[in-house]
Amino acid sequence: MMTLDEKFSALEAENAPGQEVRQFTGNLNDIMRGNKYSGVPVDFSHGDVDAFPPIPGSSEAWKNGFDKGGNQAYTEYRGAARIRESLARRLARFTGSSISADNELIITPGTQGALFLALGATVSAGTKVAVVEPDYFANRKLVKFFDGEIVPIPLHYQGSPSENGPDLNQIEDAFKSGVKVFVFSTPNNPTGLVYSGNAITEISALAAKHDVTLIVDQLYSRMLYSGEVYSHLRACEIQPENLITIMGPSKTESLSGFRLGTAFGTARLIERMERLQAIVTLRAAGYNQAVLDTWFQEPEGWMEKRIREHEAIRDELLKIFRAADFLTATPQAGSYLFPQLPPLDVEPNTFIRLLRHQAGVTVTPGTEFAPGYSDSIRLNFSQDHAAAVAATERIVKMVEVYRK
Amino acid sequence: MMTLDEKFSALEAENAPGQEVRQFTGNLNDIMRGNKYSGVPVDFSHGDVDAFPPIPGSSEAWKNGFDKGGNQAYTEYRGAARIRESLARRLARFTGSSISADNELIITPGTQGALFLALGATVSAGTKVAVVEPDYFANRKLVKFFDGEIVPIPLHYQGSPSENGPDLNQIEDAFKSGVKVFVFSTPNNPTGLVYSGNAITEISALAAKHDVTLIVDQLYSRMLYSGEVYSHLRACEIQPENLITIMGPSKTESLSGFRLGTAFGTARLIERMERLQAIVTLRAAGYNQAVLDTWFQEPEGWMEKRIREHEAIRDELLKIFRAADFLTATPQAGSYLFPQLPPLDVEPNTFIRLLRHQAGVTVTPGTEFAPGYSDSIRLNFSQDHAAAVAATERIVKMVEVYRK
Numbered sequence: 001m002m003t004l005d006e007k008f009s010a011l012e013a014e015n016a017p018g019q020e021v022r023q024f025t026g027n028l029n030d031i032m033r034g035n036k037y038s039g040v041p042v043d044f045s046h047g048d049v050d051a052f053p054p055i056p057g058s059s060e061a062w063k064n065g066f067d068k069g070g071n072q073a074y075t076e077y078r079g080a081a082r083i084r085e086s087l088a089r090r091l092a093r094f095t096g097s098s099i100s101a102d103n104e105l106i107i108t109p110g111t112q113g114a115l116f117l118a119l120g121a122t123v124s125a126g127t128k129v130a131v132v133e134p135d136y137f138a139n140r141k142l143v144k145f146f147d148g149e150i151v152p153i154p155l156h157y158q159g160s161p162s163e164n165g166p167d168l169n170q171i172e173d174a175f176k177s178g179v180k181v182f183v184f185s186t187p188n189n190p191t192g193l194v195y196s197g198n199a200i201t202e203i204s205a206l207a208a209k210h211d212v213t214l215i216v217d218q219l220y221s222r223m224l225y226s227g228e229v230y231s232h233l234r235a236c237e238i239q240p241e242n243l244i245t246i247m248g249p250s251k252t253e254s255l256s257g258f259r260l261g262t263a264f265g266t267a268r269l270i271e272r273m274e275r276l277q278a279i280v281t282l283r284a285a286g287y288n289q290a291v292l293d294t295w296f297q298e299p300e301g302w303m304e305k306r307i308r309e310h311e312a313i314r315d316e317l318l319k320i321f322r323a324a325d326f327l328t329a330t331p332q333a334g335s336y337l338f339p340q341l342p343p344l345d346v347e348p349n350t351f352i353r354l355l356r357h358q359a360g361v362t363v364t365p366g367t368e369f370a371p372g373y374s375d376s377i378r379l380n381f382s383q384d385h386a387a388a389v390a391a392t393e394r395i396v397k398m399v400e401v402y403r404k
Numbered sequence: 405m406m407t408l409d410e411k412f413s414a415l416e417a418e419n420a421p422g423q424e425v426r427q428f429t430g431n432l433n434d435i436m437r438g439n440k441y442s443g444v445p446v447d448f449s450h451g452d453v454d455a456f457p458p459i460p461g462s463s464e465a466w467k468n469g470f471d472k473g474g475n476q477a478y479t480e481y482r483g484a485a486r487i488r489e490s491l492a493r494r495l496a497r498f499t500g501s502s503i504s505a506d507n508e509l510i511i512t513p514g515t516q517g518a519l520f521l522a523l524g525a526t527v528s529a530g531t532k533v534a535v536v537e538p539d540y541f542a543n544r545k546l547v548k549f550f551d552g553e554i555v556p557i558p559l560h561y562q563g564s565p566s567e568n569g570p571d572l573n574q575i576e577d578a579f580k581s582g583v584k585v586f587v588f589s590t591p592n593n594p595t596g597l598v599y600s601g602n603a604i605t606e607i608s609a610l611a612a613k614h615d616v617t618l619i620v621d622q623l624y625s626r627m628l629y630s631g632e633v634y635s636h637l638r639a640c641e642i643q644p645e646n647l648i649t650i651m652g653p654s655k656t657e658s659l660s661g662f663r664l665g666t667a668f669g670t671a672r673l674i675e676r677m678e679r680l681q682a683i684v685t686l687r688a689a690g691y692n693q694a695v696l697d698t699w700f701q702e703p704e705g706w707m708e709k710r711i712r713e714h715e716a717i718r719d720e721l722l723k724i725f726r727a728a729d730f731l732t733a734t735p736q737a738g739s740y741l742f743p744q745l746p747p748l749d750v751e752p753n754t755f756i757r758l759l760r761h762q763a764g765v766t767v768t769p770g771t772e773f774a775p776g777y778s779d780s781i782r783l784n785f786s787q788d789h790a791a792a793v794a795a796t797e798r799i800v801k802m803v804e805v806y807r808k
Contacts, residue, residue, distance in 0.1 A: 004528050004676075011679040018478055019682075021485075050473040059470050062691075066463050066661070069454040073661030074422050081425075109513055109663070109685040116684045124408050125529065125551075138683045145683060147529075257470065257477030259513070259689035272408075275415040278423075279542045279549060280520045281513040285663035285689050287466075 192331020469694025596735020
């Protein structure tokens, strides 16, 4: 087992999205080639909630919660019953399978909170956990924090649609070799790959057969681009005994500033997650919970317009990266691009710091998502369209300047 | 080491404050003596933020945060730099020792969040942790969750002021026997006992000598009653290398619905706590953080009035309990009473459920604060004055009815 020093060294967060302000930039001027670039700075490490503002009425919904006073301030740890009631119905409709508001749903401080509780409820010293590579950076860190053992599952995302997806044979091997928990995101963060209906059905059946707990992070499942199809694990015919689905309104709906998420599924696990929440944060902020009333009941056409606008940005950035010969998969959903950079004269992490210092462009290094992805960068393109295009052009220019 | 089943059984939260709605009340009518009592229901498990509303301007401060948009939604994991800057100055003034806003302060989702992060940063499998009995219920649960080993320290609170306090000899013995972390609250939850200047100086010196990390929860240190003196660990001359102080505006200031807390002290531990926060909840809700601008800058006279009003409730409830011969210590600070009930015909937990069912009075069982306190109950008397008095009279009546 790791010592606390080793554990916290594994949790190093300096390169995590949003933490770039804490980085040391002392020597960058010495190695910088040419001058700084002009242009609106763009922080691709997270979405821009000024360019894509929160669901209309979210601030008013918050105020309604505040005005309710004590009842809304102090809810059950799993969240206010009234809010869970109607939310369970809407989430059931979206995911294709019923949810008991009383026993199968918990409101958490963001989907990060839900992931933490779900892994805390299922992973302890020595638990083997299958983790996809690449996938959301916290998955690996959480397994390490709980002293679990990571079993990596490769994700193919740069091929044709029929080649892409998680390696199902390796999943089966992992399940056979004693894996107890499988955690993954679909749409995948950072690639935007959506697991096919076949992959989802297979994963569900394999988990049922080998008694593996599934934790599926569907954070981006609503932002699905033209022609794409989404498959919900919860709607599969053959299901494992333990299945937790995680969703939240932080991304597509821009409610990140409220820290709201949900997890739903197996009652026994939701109960554990609530017990853990009682010693972690007590509950998602009471007044904020009221904002969930706006979720999955956005004004008509609002979501469709939001998806259309993101698709337009996606298409234009893809064109720029591909014109410059950066291998870049087409995200089927979500607002992440994960281009692969050509060989450079400087270390990838130095290039990323230069990008921020010289070109005013913040991106997240691929190594946050799996070891071995140092030549890739993640962009959250939920940004002002014109600013995102100009910033992407600056990335391409910078790569030319520092190319090997 | 405990299995997950054992661990989550130790985290049982059914009797935790606020969770009473999830209790089974099926058979209470069969054992109830007499009829239900009339009167306004009072929930003493937590403070009533309708009777004592949040700091004036807190909702407006939240709206200012929301209107700032992206900058306020996505802060560093340790909280927005601007807010930490001014808050560090105010907390330093209150606690008598300077705080670096950059390295020594983290904003957390409630003080519960701060406690979780502080123990997560210092406790792992086998770490010996000294825990006071009675003390805040989550302390013990947190140590168990992180697989630490609890070393109990008795607190004397029913004697004269000179007899009261933690057992300093046992603290020294514990530190000598390999305890690495000591966590405690002052004012103590649930008794309202304030650690004396002498006790604080001794604890600090002993921790320095034996290299013990101190985690002190000062949540209630602002609500200090007439004639009482408060001593801050941070202001001691001899200090241990590792000291974290925890405070927040959830109680005295009634901001619980915002889930805001702070921890400040040793930079190395704050850094670890931030790394942990990155995988637990990312950050305290961004917009909510803006409400910290109202903390320690309340309108003139507001805090004094709040303390006066609580002191008046304290005095009247003490009178009622003592007239009925319930042994009840005088809280020196905070809004908790911890009376000891006489022997009853029914199990203490059954009596507590009857109290809720028959008399509309919710209290927290003493066993939440330490094993062996089943004859005591905790009341948070931050309630409407008249309703609290009437409810306390109902408790006394109920005890008469069910007395052995």
